[in-house]
Amino acid sequence: xxxxxxxxxxxxxxxxxxxxxxxxxxxxxxxxxxxxxxxxxxxxxxxxxxxxxxxxxxxxxxxxxxxxxxxxxxxxxxxxxxxxxxxxxxxxxxxxxxxxx
Numbered sequence: 001x002x003x004x005x006x007x008x009x010x011x012x013x014x015x016x017x018x019x020x021x022x023x024x025x026x027x028x029x030x031x032x033x034x035x036x037x038x039x040x041x042x043x044x045x046x047x048x049x050x051x052x053x054x055x056x057x058x059x060x061x062x063x064x065x066x067x068x069x070x071x072x073x074x075x076x077x078x079x080x081x082x083x084x085x086x087x088x089x090x091x092x093x094x095x096x097x098x099x100x101x
Contacts, residue, residue: 001040008042016080017100021049023073024096028053034093045101046082052095059086059096 001021002014010017021038028036034054041048061074077084081098089095 004040005042005047009045010042010047011045012047012100017047017049020077020081020098020100021051023076024049024051024059024098027051027059027073027096028055031055031057031059032093046099048097048099050095050097052089052093054093056088056092056094058094 002018005014005017025036025038028034028051032053032055036051036053039050039052041050059074061078062071064072064075077098080100082101084096084098086094086096
């Protein structure tokens with residue numbers, strides 16, 4: 001994915017995008033228990049990644065504690081993404097997305 005973003009001309013922080021993809025996909029795998037899809041879009045110099053799954057459970061941002069071993073994913077997304085959100089998908093499920101410039 002890093003190579004594709006660079007070849008497409010994305011000049012933002014590719015490592016941050018990869019970290020956020022990892023966090024959102026990990027959440028979908030751990031909590032949705034369903035198949036998922038990942039869509040990556042590059043418009044101008046903004047990349048938007050959408051991860052959709054079949055679960056209606058809402059992704060939540062939790063303030064992590066120093067001794068927590070999990071639960072930091074959406075907090076990291078909130079801190080590092082330019083913007084992010086969640087929307088229901090047709091037929092049930094949800095899509096979590098984030099954008100980075």
